[in-house]
Structures are given as structure tokens and as C-alpha cells.
Amino acid sequence: MEIGFDKEIDAILRKARGAEVVTSPGTHLDADEISAFAENALPDAVRQNYTAHLADCTRCRKFLSNVILLNSEAEIETASSAVPAEIKEVKTPWYRKLFVFPQLAYTMGALVLLFSGFFGYLILQNLSGSKNSDVSYSIEKPNQADKSAAAANTSAPVFSNSNTMSNSTTTTTNSTVTTTSANTNSASTAPANTANTAVLTEKKSETAELNTPIVNQPMPAPQSTPPPPTDDNKGDADKDFRVQPKNEVNKPNAAGAVREETKPRDKENAYTVDGQESTDSSLSRQKMKTERSAPESPKKQVSEAGATRKVGGKTFNNVGGIWFDSALGKQKQKTFNRGTKDYLRLDAGLRSIADQLSGTVVILWNGKAYRIQ
């Protein structure tokens, strides 16, 4: 408010509006005069005369005020019409549009559908997950009596952490997870997988040398566990381990004194080849669940074990009856069963490769690992 603004007089004058005395002296102004006066387009002398009339003539003043208001509104309209249409449009934020009545209904419907789909997907996932969990594995319980045997020749998993474990000390083998599998220890990966815990103290350095290159090698290679050697053939076993060439099937120790105490969780899926239990001391049970499933034909797998095939520009190694993509890393595997809808939805190229390889195939496709069985 301006300095010196007189609120009292202002209020009194506003109240006096209703009590205005209507006067109309002389001749009224015509439209041309009024419009010219409103636009301040009259000569000064005429203007003075008209001002005196307008100051006292209520009718003409009202007429003038009305014309001024109309002109003012027309100016505003002209100004607004000069603004481009795109700018003139008031943009409503998208989140506000959601709450406009018809959109709100559609939004709620869409949300219901979305959540239904999500829960349905979860349920399907759980169902397929339970199917895929038909995995057999056994845990080798720590057994003081078998310490020496286990230390002699316990096949270690290829994973780096297990190698590290096995290299650190021979006693770690007591907690090794063993899994029954076909006794087709992949010879091709055997050197890399030699986390043989039967490393003697004096051989530690050599073992370390062997293990070092595979520390970060992610290739999962479940191995059959040859029977742990007895104290007598420790040296042989170690020797075998160190000189074990690629593609050479692990042979059971001549002593054949397998004294592993295994507890297969799922006897139905647990299988043996040639009457031997294979052990797999791979990473964790969780990983085992996804990597291990019942093979279709153990005999066939035996025949293909250690084989390498190139399909669709990819190299596959058969390890324990499972075809592993050589490019496979530590990706989390997603399991698909052949013939299922989910499987059919997979990329055609991926399915083509899987179809060319019988049995379980683990493929790295577009950066994701797929386990097709």
C-alpha cells in the first residue's frame, strides 16, 4: 500500500459508491466522442470540456467506463491470441492426469491387472522352481576316521572359492559337499579342477601353482570323486593329480578304498555309475540345485563325458554329462525344461543350440546363462 494512503477515507468513499447522486448535465456524449475520449485521442481543449461533463454526468461516465472495460478486455484477448497455441496450452502434469476421473478408473484397472500378472508370474516361477529343485546331492559329513582318506584324494570343485578352501588346509575337505554323479570326471577340466586336498605339506607350493590359474576360472565342473587313496598310495594319487592330462577320465584309485560317508538327500535322483558314488565338492547347495539335475541317460553321458562340441558358433564341454558353454561365467542360471511353454518362448537360436545337444545344456546367451534340460 502506498505511503499516505488514507484507509479511512478510502473505506468511506467505497461505501459512498451506493449513495452516488445521479446527475446528467447538458447534452450527452455520443459513441464517437466516448470512444475517442477512452483512447485519449481528443484535442486537449475538447478533452477538458468532455472531462468536466464526464465528471458530473453519471450516465456518460458509466458509458465511458464500460467502453474502457471492453477495450481493456479486448486488449487482453488480443495479447493472449498472439501467444502460440503450444505455449497457451496449460500442461497438466502426468501424475495429475492419473487422478482425473476416467483416467483414475483405467489406472486402477491397469494396476489390478499388473499385480495379478506379477503374482501369477511369481506362482509359476515357484512351481517351475520346485520342479527344478529335484536335485540330488549328498553331503559328506565330517568324519574323523576318513580324514586321511579324504585328504588323500578328494576331488575339489572347480570354483575358485572351493579351491582356495582346499588349498588352505587339508582339513577343509571335511566339510566338502559331495554330490553323486556319473563317474565321468571331466578330464579336460581335470587339471583346472584339481583342488585336491591331498596335498602334502611339501607339495603345497606345487599345488598352489596348479591352482592359481584357476582361482578365477568360473567354469563349473562337477567332478566325480575318485576313491580317496590310502596313506600308501598318497604319493601316487598326488602324482596322478599333478600329471593328470586333459580329457583323461579320473580313474578310481587302485586301492579303491572309498570310504566316504555320503548322505544323499534325494535318493531317487541320486545315481551312481559303475557302482561308484561320485562326489562333487562344488560351491554351495544352492548352486548345486541349479546345476544338478537328473540326467536323462547316464550311459550316454558317460560316452560323451569330456567331449567338446561346437554348436552354433559356441564351444561346449561335456562335464559330468552336462554340456557347458565354454564362455560361461558366474552368471546366475535360469532353468528351462524342454517342451515347456517357457522353453518355447526362448530365442530360436538358443533353442536351436539346445536341440542339437542332448541332455542338459548350460548356455550363455546374450549375457545370461540358460540351463536347458
Add this chain to the structure above:
Amino acid sequence: MTAAIEKHNPTIEESIARLISRAENPRGLAAIDVRPRIDKALAKYLFRDNENASAAEIKAFIEELRADDLCLVLACEKGDESAWSDLVRTHDKTVKAAAWKCAPKAEDADDLASSIWAELYGLKHDADGKLKSKLSYYSGRGSLGGWLRAIVSQLAVDQYRLQARLVQVEESRDFENLANESSEKAENSAVIAHHDNAEEIFEEKQLARDVSKALNQAIAELSADDRLLLKMYYYDELKLKEIGQMFGYHEATASRKIVRIQTDIRKAVEKILQNGHNWSEDEVKRYLSETASKLGINLEKLVAILIISAVVQEVLRSSVL
């Protein structure tokens, strides 16, 4: 007046030639077509109060006329069909917009606009058999758009004066009844004052009458400019910007003028009440203060109620949306 025009004939002819050349589209008009209208405008606005206007003043006057608008109107009067179509095309929106603002009901707006065009075209014939058109009153001093708005406003006032007055009285009475009812229900004596004491009522009325007289006298003593400014601001509720444009100054100047006028009125009212009605200085100040505070309270309450209701309405509207 005719003598004055004759005296400045060469100047006027020269100015008319320049006016036609100034027009973007002279529409084939010759000086002879324009001359009668210029003479009429000179007589009305220049020579009426100053018969001794100089040639320079005449030149300036004609120079200030709106050449395009005037040529368009003159061409229409002459019966130029293309000029008519141009006039309708460029100004029909103006006429309709003004009609919508002036007509009391929406359905009357189109009728009003049609009436305007009929008046512009001409419904009656003069002695010479020519159509008497409203266009003949356009001088070219103001814009054609402003003139058309004034025509619409004038015609609307003429057509709907009685109806508008009835509506206004009805609305005022309704509002008064509503306010009284509301005040009684809410027992809110502050909004509308109620006095049980007859003496108090009489005294207050007497005081109010004295102040009203003093106020009217004070306003009458103002200059014509100030009076018009004050009335347009307080009575017609025009904005200072609009008033300033009309007078040809900035709204800040208009604001300063309002403050000065308030001061003048206060002084005049105090003087009139003290000298004419024997009020003491304290009485005058106390009465003005009390009156203003009562009005202020009432106004503030009414404004607050309006604002709250508007806010509630907006909230409800937005929540529904």
C-alpha cells in the same frame, strides 16, 4: 465555423491527400469522398471550442485521424462490397465479443450483434434516399474497434436499460435479505449493525447524513479531472492502469493522484464538519475512524468469507477431479 473551414481550405485539402496516401488500402477513395467527413470532424472537435485554430493545429488534427479505418468506413458507406466484407471479416469478432459482454443474457448477445450490423448497414433512408448508417458518425479520431465497442455498449444500454435496472434492484434486494438473514442466524451483529436504542439509531443516521453531505461537497470541490478519476476508481471500480491509459499517464501516477485526492477530501470533510456542522476536531476524527473501522471489519469479514468459500470450492473441485 464554415468560414474557418473555408479559410483553411488548402491546408485541409493537402492534409486529406496525405491521409489518403497514408492509408494502406485507400479503396479507391478520392479527396472529394473524404472531405465531408473531415469537415464534420473538424467542426465537432476542433473549431467548436476554437474557431481560430491554426493551420498547424488543423494539420495535426487530420494527421492524427486513423486513415485506414476511416477509408474502410467511407468505402462501406459508398457501397463498396469488398469493403463491407472486409469490415465484417475484421470486426465481426469485436462486435460479437462486446455484445457478449454487454448483453444481460447469452441468448441476447447474438441478437445484439445482429442489431449492430443492421444499424451499421442502415435501416432508414435520408431525404436524399441514401441509407442512414451509424457509420456516418465515425470520425476517425479513435480506433474503429473502440468505436464499435462504444456503439455496442450504447445500444445495449438503450435496449436493456429497463431490464438491467430491474435485475439489479432484484439482486440488491436478494443480497440484502440474504445478508440480514445470515446475520440474524449467526447472531453476528458485526456484519450488519443493529441498534435497539432509537436514540442511537437517530444519532447515527444524523451523523452519517452530515458526513455524506460533507463528502459530496468535498468531491464537488475537486477539479473535474480529480472528480472523474475518483468516481471512476471508487464508483465504477476501474483499475488505476485503465484510468491512467484513458488520461494518458502511468498507473503509478494515477495511484499518487488517488492518494492526493484522499488527502484533499479528508481535509475538506473535516473542515466542512467542523465549520458547517459544529463538530469538534476530536469528534470528526473519532467518527471517521469508527466509521472506517466498522466498514473495514465488515468488508474484511465479507472478503474473508468469500475467500474461504472460494478456497473450499477449489479444494472440492480439485479433489473431485
